[in-house]
Amino acid sequence: MEQHYKLFRIRELADNDEDFIKTLAMTFLEEIPEDLEDLKNAVKNKQYLSTYQVAHKMKPTIDLFELGVLKDLIEVQDWGKLEQTDKDISDKLNVVVTAVHNALSEMKTDFNL
Numbered sequence: 001m002e003q004h005y006k007l008f009r010i011r012e013l014a015d016n017d018e019d020f021i022k023t024l025a026m027t028f029l030e031e032i033p034e035d036l037e038d039l040k041n042a043v044k045n046k047q048y049l050s051t052y053q054v055a056h057k058m059k060p061t062i063d064l065f066e067l068g069v070l071k072d073l074i075e076v077q078d079w080g081k082l083e084q085t086d087k088d089i090s091d092k093l094n095v096v097v098t099a100v101h102n103a104l105s106e107m108k109t110d111f112n113l
Helices: 008-014 018-044 050-066 070-081 090-110
Strands: none
Touching: 008 018, 008 050, 018 050, 018 070, 018 090, 050 070, 070 090
């Protein structure tokens, strides 16, 4: 449990209310996969504004669940924001994708979802 994500800040926020923690996990499992697909498509199609917007939207959740890839996500976000056409961001994106997939898989198991 909690190898690819951490619940410390969420437990603090939820005052250890397990139902609330599970609700936050369910929200993560519902929203993040769609956001991740949008992010991958935006980067693939060099849609800089969309890349920025989706990465920016994902940041608080990735930070709250402490996936350990916030800096990588910010680099992807900045690639979009600054339209860094001369930079290949795929390595950073892959780090984020892997971390999110690992967290999703582990969270499904941990919360029996």
